[in-house]
Amino acid sequence: MKFSNGYWLTRPGVTPLYAREVYELAAHADTESLNVLATGALIHDRANTLNLGTFDVDITSPIEGVLRVTARHFDGSHVTPGFDLAADIAEEALVAQDPHAPSHRDYVTTHAEGSGDGETGEKGATVELVSGAITARMTKTAPWNLEFLDSDTGKVFTSSGNKGLAYYQLSDNAAVASNPVGQFGASPDGRASRESHTYTSFQFALGVGEKIFGFGEQFGTYVKNGQTIDIWNEDGGTASEQAYKNVPFYMSTAGYGVLVNNRGHVSFEVGSESTDLLQFSVPGEVLDFYVIYGPSPKDVLRRYTKLIGRPAMVPAWSFGLWLTTSFTTKYDEKTINSFVDGMAQRDIPLSAFHYDCYWMREFHWTDFVWDERYFGDIESTLKRLHEDKGLHICAWINPYIGQRGALFKEARDKGYLVKKPNGDVWQTDLWQAGMGLVDFTNPAATEWFKEQVRGLLRQGVDAIKTDFGERIPLDVVWYDGSDPASMHNWYTQLYNQAVFETIEEVYGKGKAVLYARSATAGGQKFPVHWGGDCESTFNGMAQTLRAGLSLTSSGFGYWSHDIGGFEGQSLDSAVYKRWLAFGLLGSHSRLHGSTMYRVPWLFDEADEKNGVTFPENETAVGVARKFTKLKLSLMPYLYEVALQAHRDGIPVMRSMFLEFSDDLTARTLDTQYMLGPSLLVAPVFNYEGTVDYYLPAGLWTNFFTGEAVSSAHGVWRHDTVGFDEIPLWIRENTILPICAGANKPDYDYTSDVKLLISLSAEPGSIVSTVIETEDGKRVEYKAARRVGGSLEVTTSDGSEPEWEEI
Incomplete structure (x- = not known):
C-alpha cells in the first residue's frame, strides 16, 4: 500500500x-x-x-x-x-x-x-x-x-x-x-x-540488480520487482493480481x-x-x-520451512495421472466407466478418478450425500473402481453448507456456522443458494465436519479435493472471537488441516493427500495444492507455470494444475497436447475441465472432423500415453525428490533461480523450470512448436535424442519440437534411475531399474543417488570415474543394475 x-x-x-x-x-x-x-x-x-x-x-x-x-x-x-x-x-x-x-x-x-x-x-x-x-x-x-x-x-x-x-x-x-x-x-x-x-x-x-521472488501463488512475472502485492486470498482466476494462495514471504537474490x-x-x-x-x-x-x-535460496527455504512447517509426505499412488471428466458431469457409473475404460483401451494408465461437484445434488453443496438420482449403492460402485479398475478415488467438497442440503439445519441449530453480529447465521446466494460457512474456530464444528469426511472415507474415498476457502466474509462473528480480518486468509488453514488430519487418522501418516485450491503460510503442511481456474490457452498455461514457480519458492513442495486448462470450450488440441507434456512433468498431474471433458480422444475426434490429421505419436492420445508412461518410468527419481520436499522443504518443481542462484541469466527465467535437481524442462507455449530456453553452464544431455551440449558460461537454445516432444535435459553429474516398463506410480523402484549416468570426464569424479520405496527400502547407487575414463558402478545392496553412460 x-x-x-x-x-x-x-x-x-x-x-x-x-x-x-x-x-x-x-x-x-x-x-x-x-x-x-x-x-x-x-x-x-x-x-x-x-x-x-x-x-x-x-x-x-x-x-x-x-x-x-x-x-x-x-x-x-x-x-x-x-x-x-x-x-x-x-x-x-x-x-x-x-x-x-x-x-x-x-x-x-x-x-x-x-x-x-x-x-x-x-x-x-x-x-x-x-x-x-x-x-x-x-x-x-x-x-x-x-x-x-x-x-x-x-x-x-x-x-x-x-x-x-x-x-x-x-x-x-x-x-x-x-x-x-x-x-x-x-x-x-x-x-x-x-x-x-x-x-x-x-x-x-533493494540493492542494484537485486531481485525478489515468492509471495505464494502469483500469476504475474516470477520476478516481483515493480509489483504491488496484497496478501488477501480471492477467487479471482489466474489472469489478475488476485490469487488463491497468498503467502507473506519472499526471497531475495541477496541471500x-x-x-x-x-x-x-x-x-x-x-x-x-x-x-x-x-x-x-x-x-x-x-x-x-x-x-x-541462506545465503543460498535452498538454505533460505530449509530454514523457512523448519520455522513454518514442511510438507507431509503423500502416497506414491498420488503421483500418477488423475482424471475427472468435467465440472458439470452427471457422474453415473456408466459415464465414469466410459472414460475410465476409454483410457485403458488406449493404454493410458490412470491412478485416480475424481468426482467433482455434481456427485452431490445441485443446491445441496456441501451435504456429503451422493445424488440418489444417479447413484444407488455407492460403496459397491467405489469398490468396483478400486478392485476392477485399480483406481483410487477423490471426491470434491467445500466448506459452504447450502440451505437445501441435508446438513444445513443441523449445523445451524448446533451453532456450527459463522454468524452475523446480530446472532443470525451469515448466508449468501453466491455459489449455493442460502449457503452458510462452517466455523472451524469452533472445536465441535470442526469435529462435526471431520465426521462428515470420515463418512466419505468409509465409503471408499481415498483423497479429498478441498475447493474454495477464499470467500470468507468480514462482517461476521467467529466462535472463538477471532478478528474477522485475520480469519479471511487463515480460514483455509483450518479447513485444509481438518480434512487432512481426518484422512491421516483413517489411512495413516504418509497416506493422506488433498487437492486444495486455497492456502496461506504453512499450508504446505497439508498437500497437494493446485493452481485454480486457468484459461485453456497458451497464456493460461504460462500464467499457471509462473504461479507454480512462485508457490514452490514460498515453501510449497508439491504442486499441480488442470492439464489443458479449466475454462474454455474450444477443443484446441495444440494447447492440450503441449499442456500434457508440461503437466506430466511435475509432482502431481490431473486432467480436468469446466464444461468440457479433458479425455484425449475428444481432441483427436475434433481434429479429424476439421480435416486435420497427425501421426499416431502426435495425436492427443499418443501424447497422453507417452508422457504418462514417461512420468511413471521416472518415479524412482521423482519419489526421492518428493522425499526431499518432505524432509528439507526443497520443492519438486524448482525455479531456475532456486537451482542456479549465481547465474544472472537463470535467476529471472519463468518459462522453464527444474524438475528436481537433475532435469530441466522447457514447455512449449505456441502453435508453431518453437521454444527458446536457456541451458546453464555445464554439460547437458537431451533425454529424448541423446544430444549433448556443453558450455562454460550457459547457452540459449531455439528449438522446434513435435507434439510428442518437449525440451527435457539431464544435468551433468547425475544418476537418473528409470523403470521403462512401469504402468503405475507405486511399485518397487529398485526392481528392473536402469541408471542413466552423466558424469564429469575428470578421473576420480563421483556421483551418487538414492532410491527409496514407500515401504522403506533404500538403495544407494554410486558411479566413479576411473583413471582411463571408464565408469565403476556400485550399489549398497550388492545388486547389479543395468546402466548406461550418456
Whole structure:
C-alpha cells in the first residue's frame, strides 16, 4: 500500500510517524535479545521527549539463521495473530521431555560496543545479535538504522535506514488505495481507512540488480520487482493480481528471505513505491516479521520451512495421472466407466478418478450425500473402481453448507456456522443458494465436519479435493472471537488441516493427500495444492507455470494444475497436447475441465472432423500415453525428490533461480523450470512448436535424442519440437534411475531399474543417488570415474543394475 506522494510528500489524509533516532539500545545476554526505543523525532533535550510517538523494537532468534523483529507503537491494542510456527512447537515438546535440556538457541550471542552488556550509553555505540549465519546490528544514533549481516563475512546483505520504520494515521477519506476489495471485503470503495485508520510499515533497501521472488501463488512475472502485492486470498482466476494462495514471504537474490508474521492483510510494495526499497505494511500498531538467511535460496527455504512447517509426505499412488471428466458431469457409473475404460483401451494408465461437484445434488453443496438420482449403492460402485479398475478415488467438497442440503439445519441449530453480529447465521446466494460457512474456530464444528469426511472415507474415498476457502466474509462473528480480518486468509488453514488430519487418522501418516485450491503460510503442511481456474490457452498455461514457480519458492513442495486448462470450450488440441507434456512433468498431474471433458480422444475426434490429421505419436492420445508412461518410468527419481520436499522443504518443481542462484541469466527465467535437481524442462507455449530456453553452464544431455551440449558460461537454445516432444535435459553429474516398463506410480523402484549416468570426464569424479520405496527400502547407487575414463558402478545392496553412460 502506497502512503507517499512521490519522494517528498505523503498522500492526502495520511499523517506519518517515522522512527528518526535510535534513542535507547540494549543487548540482553540473559534473554538473547536486542531492545530498542526509537523516537519519532531527534532528541536534543528533555523537552523534546514530550508529545512524541515512539517505537519499541525487539530482536530475537527462534532458530539458527533466523531473526525475529517486533516493532510496536501502542502496546495496548489488538494484535493480529501470527502463524503457527513449527519451531515453537518443537521447543515446547523439547522442554516437556527434559526441562533441563540445553537451549536450542545455544548458537545465539549478543555483543555490545560502547558500554558493555545492557543499555548502551553514548551515541555511536553498537549492539549485535548473532544467530549462527545471521547477525543483526544497530547503532545508537540518528537516523533509524538496522543492518543484517552475514556472520562469517561481515557483509551487509540488507538494511533499513531513514524512514524505514513508520506508523501512519489515515483520515476517513485518505487517498490510500487498498487492493483487497473482493466480494466480502471491508472496503467496497477501495479506501484503506475502511479497513483501519492506522498502519505500521517497514522498508528494506533493494540493492542494484537485486531481485525478489515468492509471495505464494502469483500469476504475474516470477520476478516481483515493480509489483504491488496484497496478501488477501480471492477467487479471482489466474489472469489478475488476485490469487488463491497468498503467502507473506519472499526471497531475495541477496541471500535472505522475509516472513511477515501476520495472518491478515499484508501489503507489499516491491520497488513500486520507492524504486530502491521493498516496503511491507499491516493494519494496526504492531509489526512482526522474520529475516531468514541462506545465503543460498535452498538454505533460505530449509530454514523457512523448519520455522513454518514442511510438507507431509503423500502416497506414491498420488503421483500418477488423475482424471475427472468435467465440472458439470452427471457422474453415473456408466459415464465414469466410459472414460475410465476409454483410457485403458488406449493404454493410458490412470491412478485416480475424481468426482467433482455434481456427485452431490445441485443446491445441496456441501451435504456429503451422493445424488440418489444417479447413484444407488455407492460403496459397491467405489469398490468396483478400486478392485476392477485399480483406481483410487477423490471426491470434491467445500466448506459452504447450502440451505437445501441435508446438513444445513443441523449445523445451524448446533451453532456450527459463522454468524452475523446480530446472532443470525451469515448466508449468501453466491455459489449455493442460502449457503452458510462452517466455523472451524469452533472445536465441535470442526469435529462435526471431520465426521462428515470420515463418512466419505468409509465409503471408499481415498483423497479429498478441498475447493474454495477464499470467500470468507468480514462482517461476521467467529466462535472463538477471532478478528474477522485475520480469519479471511487463515480460514483455509483450518479447513485444509481438518480434512487432512481426518484422512491421516483413517489411512495413516504418509497416506493422506488433498487437492486444495486455497492456502496461506504453512499450508504446505497439508498437500497437494493446485493452481485454480486457468484459461485453456497458451497464456493460461504460462500464467499457471509462473504461479507454480512462485508457490514452490514460498515453501510449497508439491504442486499441480488442470492439464489443458479449466475454462474454455474450444477443443484446441495444440494447447492440450503441449499442456500434457508440461503437466506430466511435475509432482502431481490431473486432467480436468469446466464444461468440457479433458479425455484425449475428444481432441483427436475434433481434429479429424476439421480435416486435420497427425501421426499416431502426435495425436492427443499418443501424447497422453507417452508422457504418462514417461512420468511413471521416472518415479524412482521423482519419489526421492518428493522425499526431499518432505524432509528439507526443497520443492519438486524448482525455479531456475532456486537451482542456479549465481547465474544472472537463470535467476529471472519463468518459462522453464527444474524438475528436481537433475532435469530441466522447457514447455512449449505456441502453435508453431518453437521454444527458446536457456541451458546453464555445464554439460547437458537431451533425454529424448541423446544430444549433448556443453558450455562454460550457459547457452540459449531455439528449438522446434513435435507434439510428442518437449525440451527435457539431464544435468551433468547425475544418476537418473528409470523403470521403462512401469504402468503405475507405486511399485518397487529398485526392481528392473536402469541408471542413466552423466558424469564429469575428470578421473576420480563421483556421483551418487538414492532410491527409496514407500515401504522403506533404500538403495544407494554410486558411479566413479576411473583413471582411463571408464565408469565403476556400485550399489549398497550388492545388486547389479543395468546402466548406461550418456
